[in-house]
Amino acid sequence: MKQGALPRPALLVSVRSPAEAAAALAGGADVIDVKDPSAGSLGAASPTVCGEIAHAVGWQAPWTMACGELADGPDRLTAQLTATWEQLQAAEGAARPFPLAIKVGLAGCRHGVPWRRELRQMTQRLPADVGQVVVIYADAASCGAPPPAEVLDAAAELRAMAVLVDTFDKQSAGLLGHQPLEQLQIWRRDAAAAGCRFVVAGKLGLGDLADVATLDADIIAVRSAVCSHGRSGPVDPLRVRRVRDALMAPTAGALQLETENTEKRS
Numbered sequence: 535m536k537q538g539a540l541p542r543p544a545l546l547v548s549v550r551s552p553a554e555a556a557a558a559l560a561g562g563a564d565v566i567d568v569k570d571p572s573a574g575s576l577g578a579a580s581p582t583v584c585g586e587i588a589h590a591v592g593w594q595a596p597w598t599m600a601c602g603e604l605a606d607g608p609d610r611l612t613a614q615l616t617a618t619w620e621q622l623q624a625a626e627g628a629a630r631p632f633p634l635a636i637k638v639g640l641a642g643c644r645h646g647v648p649w650r651r652e653l654r655q656m657t658q659r660l661p662a663d664v665g666q667v668v669v670i671y672a673d674a675a676s677c678g679a680p681p682p683a684e685v686l687d688a689a690a691e692l693r694a695m696a697v698l699v700d701t702f703d704k705q706s707a708g709l710l711g712h713q714p715l716e717q718l719q720i721w722r723r724d725a726a727a728a729g730c731r732f733v734v735a736g737k738l739g740l741g742d743l744a745d746v747a748t749l750d751a752d753i754i755a756v757r758s759a760v761c762s763h764g765r766s767g768p769v770d771p772l773r774v775r776r777v778r779d780a781l782m783a784p785t786a787g788a789l790q791l792e793t794e795n796t797e798k799r800s
Contacts, residue, residue: 540564543747545778546598546733546755547769550579552590554769559594561760561774564753565634566591569600571757571765575702576639576669578602578614585621588630596634598667605642608652612659619661635695636660637667640685641677641702649680650688657692665695670721672712672736677702682721690728696752697725701736704758704765709736715745722749737765743780754781 546565547558555566568587570577578601579587591597599618601611615636622630638656643649657666668689671679679685679702689697699721701709709718718734725732734746735755746754758765760773 540596540753543751543781544753545774545781546735546753547760547774548600548755548757549587549769551583552586555587555590555597557769557771558760558774559591561769561771562778563774564595566595566597567600567755568597568633569757573602574639575641575671575700575704576600576602576637581614581617581621584618585630588622588633591631593631597631599633599636601636601638603639603641604649604652605640605647608655611638611656615656615659632661632664635665635667637669637698639669639671639700639702640679641671642679644674644678644680650691653688653692657694666692667696667698667733668692668694668730670697670699671702672699672709673701673703673706676706686721686724686728689725689730694728694730696731696733697721697728698733698735698755700755704737707737708742709734709738710742710745712736715748718749722751740777740780743777747781 541564544564546567547563548567548569549555549558550570558566568579568584570579584599588597601614622632640649668685670682670685671677674681701712722732731752733753733755734749734751737758738746738756739759756777759777760769761767762770
């Protein structure tokens with residue numbers, strides 16, 4: 535599936551295994567995102583795991599890949615990507631689908647890291663049809679990421695496929711606890727002006743979807759909301775379906791969550 539074939543808003547679910555990918559697809563996910571949640575906000579899965587998930591997903595849906603933080607070193611990133619491409623090309627003699635896009639975080643890059651140059655070099659080395667997602671951290675001040683305005687300028691310069699707004703610290707508040715909707719709307723307009731799709735993530739729950747829907751984002755990305763036992767638990771297809779339904783009717787989704795919370799308290 536090409537980028538333009540995605541519904542709007544599309545539902546992206548982050549997974550760490552082929553089993554979780556199958557659960558996400560069964561629940562109605564439009565995009566599968568491969569990551570290692572235990573390794574951070576954009577924790578990179580191993581090349582082997584990426585290959586296994588790509589094989590499991592096949593051509594059912596596009597998939598994306600988290601690559602960790604740029605501050606961890608461009609050599610590490612290059613080695614990871616090279617090994618992943620080799621895994622995808624050596625699948626029992628048949629090439630597996632390459633990711634729709636990759637994303638790398640910019641935590642710790644505010645000072646002393648030539649992050650624009652390194653992102654440009656990474657873009658130039660990507661295989662054909664693999665795009666780049668440029669990341670704005672909503673908690674940029676606390677994680678040392680570049681200011682959002684600079685990231686948006688870089689997205690336009692790189693002709694990035696998308697701009698993702700996420701949170702670095704998954705133990706703190708979610709996206710709407712760090713940035714007001716008005717600021718997110720400004721970033722969405724700036725991303726559109728740069729020719730990029732707009733993706734929102736950051737510990738989003740069912741109760742956030744009514745507000746998030748007002749942003750008119752292209753993609754809504756979740757993990758915690760669709761896992762049993764929190765972000766580190768397994769993806770639950772019923773929870774994925776619940777989020778999918780809530781995206782179609784955000785107010786109903788928020789009401790359902792409130793009803794469930796009331797029942798738990800009683």
